[in-house]
Amino acid sequence: MSEAAPTLLGRLGGWFSPSASAEIAAAESAALRSDRFRLEREGEWKRLEAIVGRIERGRLRGISDEDLLALPALYRTAVSSLAVARETSLDAETLLWLEDLTRRAWFIVYGPRAGLGDWLVRFFGGGWGESVRALKQDILIALALMVAGTIVGWLLVASDPDWYFALMPGGMADARVPGASRAVLLGTLFGQQDQHGLAVFAAALFSNNAQVAILAFALGFAFGLPSALLLIQNTTMLGALLWLYHGQGLTLEIIGWLSVHGTTELYAILLAGAAGLHIGRAMAFPGEASVLDAAAAAGRRSAQVMVGVVLMLIVAGLLEGFARQLIDNTPGRLVVGGFMLVFWTTYFFVWRGRGKAA
Incomplete structure (x- = not known):
């Protein structure tokens, strides 16, 4: 969300009743919290997605020891983020992407690792x-x-x-x-x-x-x-x-x-x-x-x-x-x-x- 948006919404809030202005302010606050939540964790999500993608494509040699050691913690963080995201106003597209990422990561962390x-x-x-x-x-x-x-x-x-x-x-x-x-x-x-x-x-x-x-x-x-x-x-x-x-x-x-x-x-x-x-x-x-x-x-x-x-x-x-x-x-x-x-x-x-x- 752009920096001008809160200011514009704040100006518009003066044209409505006090209750309407409060609702607009609450929406602004929720949107800001959602954006902040995503921005604070998006780096870890993308890192997890990169590791999972490489493993799924069989490119294990391209994964550093540091990433492999961090994989379980990144997975648990993503699962925790998903639980919080479902209770917030995180946009639906990001929520679906996060659900898919945690599902793929589960098979990497806990799924079967051996064939017949x-x-x-x-x-x-x-x-x-x-x-x-x-x-x-x-x-x-x-x-x-x-x-x-x-x-x-x-x-x-x-x-x-x-x-x-x-x-x-x-x-x-x-x-x-x-x-x-x-x-x-x-x-x-x-x-x-x-x-x-x-x-x-x-x-x-x-x-x-x-x-x-x-x-x-x-x-x-x-x-x-x-x-x-x-x-x-x-x-x-x-x-x-x-x-x-x-x-x-x-x-x-x-x-x-x-x-x-x-x-x-x-x-x-x-x-x-x-x-x-x-x-x-x-x-x-x-x-x-x-x-x-x-x-x-x-x-x-x-x-x-x-x-x-x-x-x-x-x-x-x-x-x-x-x-x-x-x-x-x-x-x-x-x-x-x-x-x-x-x-x-x-x-x-x-x-x-x-x-x-x-």
Whole structure:
């Protein structure tokens, strides 16, 4: 506003009533305060805009260390100015420009800084393992539940073989039933790679375990109780199957048959169950945080673990589809299963890498 404007308005004020003159004076004062407010801060706004523009165009080398260090403070100043500007008579065009500037600056200061490739490097480079280690206590609880479920399944069918049909899913009902001879059971483990029955059984087993893994995590928000029950229920089936083959002296053979993909698949179920328990435990015992905040923090850690669980289930499916077809002897199967067990344990709990959990 020009210097003559207040004088002219002052002269015009003499032609109106006292109340009209007061309104004109108030308008003059507000305009002056608005101009002064903008002029006092416009330099910092333009400096922020220049820094943000260079970063958006990828010209980081052209930004001085001083500007980079000043960026957070300039952003906070712009946000504060925007809050004040909305309560004053700052012109609409400048207000819109300031809103756009603070929005762009927010993405520079607080927004994601890495693309998919960088995220994958951090995830496989240690971030996944770090999230798994954060669930160590829940993993021990889940492991205890799975061991208990296996024992319960064994004891149930040992006391009454009819329990076997209650525990085993319908899709797995074939020659593997109580009373089957050793020859029949042995025939289900070896020399049937190209037969349809084995593929159906393997597919049913994989589908059941994948559903359990996903549900064990998803139901963790019910304070972890459904997750715990799912872990027990699923491993009772494992206990029943081990009991059946043990009765015919084929314990090592069934363990080898299962281990090809089972060490990966059961590990995935273990982690999924631990992720669900972690969320449930955080909700039941939030500590000083609110229940929602505790659940949100636990959910972020558990979600990263579940991304890895999905990948583990894919690996298990590949092992089941190819390794089992190529390896038709117990020692070879035990080697593959044992290697995968050592690999996952080392990756999660021994090798630290350089990644950070999201």
